[in-house]
Amino acid sequence: MGTDIEARLAELAVELQAHGAHQAIVKYAGADDNSDGYQLVIRDVAGTELDVYDDKLDERILELMDDAISAAGHDAWEMNEGGEGLFSVSVEGRARLQHRDKNQPRNGIQVSEWSFAPAPQPECTAAPVF
DSSP, X not given: OOHXXXXXXXXHHHHHHHTTOSEEEEEEEEETTEEEEEEXXXXXXXXXXXXXXXXXXXXXXXXHHHHHHHHTTOTTTTSTTOEEEEEEEXXXXXXXXXXXXXXXXXXXXXXXXXXXXXXXXXXXXSOOOO
């Protein structure tokens, strides 16, 4: 898939890591010319949900989700019968989209994946303990 998305995902991974996050997950759904809504969860490496209040970060995640949906061939997913799915981004350099058009059977989930440069790991500055 397009390198522009991978480059933007890599930038997002760095931003997520700066917030102490390991992964962002968006559950979305829409029909009848509407995006019915989404649920965005940001988790740390242990899987604990983080309270990250950053409108620009949320906006960037949702914009990348929309672009990933389009790049995977699901333009206008919110139109007519609609669509739903999950979009996740990890600071380890992976993004995954699981999308289902609502006029398809429940097992009609299509998966798209992207790989990108992982966020650099912070250097440990603590002295070794012996």
